[in-house]
Each structure stands twice: as structure tokens, then as C-alpha cells.
Amino acid sequence: MKMKKILGITGIALASALVLAACSSSSSSSSKSGKEEVVFATVGTTAPFSYEENGELTGYDIEVAKAVFEGSDKYEVTFKKTEWSSIFTGLDSGKYQMGGNNISYSAERASKYLFSYPIGATPSVLTVLNDSDITSYDQIGGHSTQVVQGTSTATQLEEYNKEHSDNPVTLNYTNENITQILTNLNDGKADFKIFDAPTVNSIIKxxxxSNLKTIELESSEQPYIYFLFADGQDDLQEFVNGRLKELQEDGTLAKLAEQFLGSADYIPTASDMKVPSGD
Structure with missing residues (x-):
């Protein structure tokens, strides 16, 4: 009888534990406020888009995201600082629902993730030493630069090397952030760096x-940046895009661009508020 009683108690305890675990699992995507939690992944080391100030994450992407979710009855956003590559693996696994960190469009990303409307424009510049013999993009062949694997710049220069195999660029792959890469360039450890103007201008300042200067690069396309969503987050995408349209119209994006990017010119036009495509 004692053994049956013990087994009975044990069974009840196990059943209770399973119920609690199930409840915990089902509510894991909800915040304490009862709203649906959106975990937003970012790097946090790439001013002016995401960086830490007084121990808190801020920057253009961060503040735009805060404005998007401000006052929402359904969603509550929390920010997670992580490595660049982990933004994407976290979206793949469902660990994060959303990501943002000066992220540009690519067909490869579009095959795996959902894109927001554009949040800002980031035209590229060619950064070189003041006494460099490089005066245009056509002259980068035979010179060296640092790139991070998987970034749009790395892809661009890998394609350049395929087309200019007789005089390729030396690509030195690194995990260093853009501040350190530009510092290395300033110290003469590379010949040039292609990156977006708002970031480069902010870091140089x-x-x-003082050893660096920038050269504008012509482009037929607006180099917009976006938020990314994990596959299946269609409702979240719709909500965010609706709010981004409102923020573009009421001047909030322009105000934040002026504050963080240095110019209100770095925002999308009303006609460009649409999800990007490869068409």
C-alpha cells in the first residue's frame, strides 16, 4: 500500500510538472504585460545604426524600432545584442522574430526572410588615405581591403574579382567591426574600404x-536598408510596415535620420515605401 501511495503521489507530481512545462512553453512568446514579445536582434557595435550609450542600446535602427512599437496594444519589443552572423541564424531558428543593423537587400536574404519597407538610405563611399593614388572605383584593382564574410560589400568585391581576374582586389577577411577596420585603414594597414556614408562619416569624426578621406560612389539604385523578419512573421511584417509608413509621413524618420545619420536626406521617399524585390 505504501508503495502504491508513493507511486500515486509521484505520478501526480510528474503530471503537474508536465502541465506547468506546457503552460510555460505556450506563454514563452508573451511578455509579462500579456503582449506578444518581439525579440529584435542587432549587433550593437556599429554606430550610428546600433551601439551602446550609458549601457543602453541606441542608434538609428534601434530608435526607429522603438518608435514603431511605441503604444502598440499587441506587441512589445525587446532588444538582443549579438554577433552579425547570429542575427541570421537566430532568425532561422526562431530565437529572434526581427533583426536590424544597417541591413541591405539581397536576393539570397529575400529567399529566407521577410523584409520591411525601407527605413533609411545609405549611399556607399570609397574611403582611402589622404595621399592615396585611388581616386575612383575603377582604380581599386591591385589594392587591398578588409571585408566581413557575408556582407554586401564582400559580395560586391567578390563579384568584382571574378570580372577583373587579371587585376583583382586583395580581400582580407576579418571579424573586426567597421570602427576597427577604418582605424586599420587610417594606420595604413589596407588601401581602401567601401562602406555606407553615414557610418563612415560618423566614425571618422x-x-x-584624420588620415582618411571619402569619395562618393555613383549608383543607379537607392541603397536602402531594412528590418528583417523570420519566415512566417507575416502579421508582424504587416504591422511594422504600417507603422513605418506613418513614421515616414509624420516626419519621425526624418527627425531620427537628422539626429543619428547626420541628414534628413537619408530617408526613403513616400513612393519607395514598399517591400523590396529582385524585379
Whole structure:
């Protein structure tokens, strides 16, 4: 009888544990407020888009996201600082629902993730030493640069090398952030760097990289940046895009671009508020 009683108690305890575990699992995507939690992944080391100030994440992408979710009855956003590559693996696994960190469009990304409307424009510049003999994009062959694997710049220069195999660019792959890469360039450890103008201008100013200058690069396309969503987050995408359209119209995007990117010119036009495609 004692053994049956013990087994009975044990069975009840196990059943209770299973119920609690099930409840915990079913509510894991909800915040304490009862709203649906959106975990937003970012790098947090790439000013002016995402960086830490007084221990808190801020930057253009972060503040735009805060404005998007402000006052929402359905969603509550939390920010997670992680490595660049982990943004994408986290979206793949469902660990994160959303990501943003100066992310541009590519067909490869579009095959795996959902895109928001554009949140800003980031035209590229060619950054070189003041005494460099490079004066245009056509002259980068035979010179060296640092790139991060999987970024749009790395892809662009890998394609350049295929087309200019007789005089390719030396690509030195690194995991260093853009601030360190530009510092290395300033110290003469590379010949050039292609990156977006708002970031480069911010770093050159804040880090006093006086040996560097920038050269504007012509492009037939607006180099917009976006938020990404994990596959299946269609409702979240629709909500965010609706709010981004409102923020573009009421001047919030322009105000944040002026504050973080240095110019209100770095925002999308009303006609460009649409999900990008490869067409």
C-alpha cells in the first residue's frame, strides 16, 4: 500500500510538472504585460545604426524600432545584442522574430526572410588615405581591403574579382567591426574600404581619423536598408510596415535620420515605401 501511495503521489507530481512545462512553453512568446514579445536582434557595435550609450542600446535602427512599437496594444519589443552572423541564424531558428543593423537587400536574404519597407538610405563611399593614388572605383584593382564574410560589400568585391581576374582586389577577411577596420585603414594597414556614408562619416569624426578621406560612389539604385523578419512573421511584417509608413509621413524618420545619420536626406521617399524585390 505504501508503495502504491508513493507511486500515486509521484505520478501526480510528474503530471503537474508536465502541465506547468506546457503552460510555460505556450506563454514563452508573451511578455509579462500579456503582449506578444518581439525579440529584435542587432549587433550593437556599429554606430550610428546600433551601439551602446550609458549601457543602453541606441542608434538609428534601434530608435526607429522603438518608435514603431511605441503604444502598440499587441506587441512589445525587446532588444538582443549579438554577433552579425547570429542575427541570421537566430532568425532561422526562431530565437529572434526581427533583426536590424544597417541591413541591405539581397536576393539570397529575400529567399529566407521577410523584409520591411525601407527605413533609411545609405549611399556607399570609397574611403582611402589622404595621399592615396585611388581616386575612383575603377582604380581599386591591385589594392587591398578588409571585408566581413557575408556582407554586401564582400559580395560586391567578390563579384568584382571574378570580372577583373587579371587585376583583382586583395580581400582580407576579418571579424573586426567597421570602427576597427577604418582605424586599420587610417594606420595604413589596407588601401581602401567601401562602406555606407553615414557610418563612415560618423566614425571618422568621432575617432578623429584624420588620415582618411571619402569619395562618393555613383549608383543607379537607392541603397536602402531594412528590418528583417523570420519566415512566417507575416502579421508582424504587416504591422511594422504600417507603422513605418506613418513614421515616414509624420516626419519621425526624418527627425531620427537628422539626429543619428547626420541628414534628413537619408530617408526613403513616400513612393519607395514598399517591400523590396529582385524585379
Amino acid at each position: 568621432n575617432q578623429n581619423l
